[in-house]
Structure formats: C-alpha cells, structure tokens
Amino acid sequence: MSDAFDSREAIACLIPHAGRMCLWQRVVEWNDTRIRLEAFDHVAPDHPLRHRGRLHAVHLAEYGAQAMAVHGGLRALRAGGGARPGLLVALRGVSLMRDRIDDLDGALDGEAEVLVESATGAQYAFVIRHAGEVVAEGRAAVIHPQG
Template sequence: MCLLENVLEWNGQRIVCEALSHTDPMNPLRAADRLGAATGVEYAAQAMAVHGALVAPSDAAPTQGYLTSVRGLSLHVDRLDDLAGPLRVTAERMSGDSRLILYQFHIHHGERCLIEGRASVVLDAQTL
C-alpha cells in the first residue's frame, strides 16, 4: 500500500511528501465510509520510510524498519477524507543512530496543521 504521491523535497534530515490518496473512496485505511485522522500516522510512517531509503548508502542492503512508538500525537481534525486537494506530509529526523531514529512529523492541508507528533523507528529489530 502506497499512500504518498510525490516527494517534493528532501535532504539528510527532512523529507516533504504530497498525498492525494486521502480522497480515494478505495483507500485501504477507510473504515465506516470515512478516513479518520489517526490514519495520518501511516502517511507519516511512509514518509519516514522513503526518507530512510533516500539517505541510505547506495551500496547498503535494504533494512526493515518498525514504527515502535508515537508520542505527543495531536489530531487537529476528525477526518482526512473530506479535505479537497493534496496533503503535505513532513518528517524531520530529530536524532538517532544506525538502529533507532526519532522523527517529528506534521501533516498539513494548505497552511492548516492537521496532525503532528513524534515517532520512533527501529531498524533491523532482529539484530537488537
């Protein structure tokens, strides 16, 4: 399942993506004919995964990441599917090493912040 449409910009610390899938009636995260705001965490997790792939050395073997916690989550809306136009998903690496990364994320619709929080990602959990 790929929820993101485009990578708008990225560097070693940050990625900004665009999503349009929130308006798709076939979005696999929809429940009870709506897409609740908490599903935005999955949008952010996908942006973090894309960021990890972009910053990984080109000769490195792919690693599997696991979202292990979400903290300070603020949902400023109840749902995402009733918003026309693209969402902007931003994830910024706050700290980390080769096994654990802490990201801060935001999801905006235009200038309005819809969702924000922090998430930790464990890479190669089987080696811990």
C-alpha cells in the same frame, strides 16, 4: 535535493508498503535530515484505510511513519544500498486537529525530520498539512532489528 520520485510506484520501491498501502504519491524535496511529500488520494472512496466510508485522522500517524520510511529509503539509495527494515515502536505527542481527512479537497503535504538516530533506530518529528493548515503532528520512533 530532489529526485524523480513523483509516483506511488517509484516511492513504493523504497518502502515495504506496496500498492495502495503506499500512501505518498510524490516526493517534493529531501535532504539528509528532512523530507517533504504529497498525497492526493485520501479522498478516494476505495482508500485502503477507510472504515465505514470514512478516512479517520488517526491514520495520519501512518502517513507520518511512511514519510520516515521514504526518507530512510532515499538516504540508503543515495548511499548505494537498500533501506534496512524498521519497526515502528512508539508514537509520542500526536495531535490531530480534525476527526477525518477524506473530506479535504486537494493535496496533503507531509514533512518528517530526523531528531535522533543511531545504528539501531531513529526518532522523527512529523507534520501533515492541508492547504497550509496543520492537520496532524507528532513524533515517531523506529528500531532496526539486528540479525
């Protein structure tokens, strides 16, 4: 399934991250269990996660978590509602294949896939690639607070 979520502004309507903190710029494709997205501005000198002039690869975990959030937002929108707030509670098995990502020309390609979900949360696997090569992968868990 594909939709017209091909801008940061459109994607930001689905998640709690606004402005430049919405890290993905395009939804390539998605279905009930998986999403694929692209980001282009990891090389920008004013990227909000840069520190001392560099964008460190550890921030790819945030890209993975936001991929999960976008997927949840799209699923909620399709069901006629809005995404429930979620809290990232765990990262597991995260592997980073490089130290930094601001020196990578071209798009980052991210995928997230639901592994387990319930009414109170979900666990996803994520992988981030650049030019077909894996630069990060791992799992992340989110809970949906009750109340």
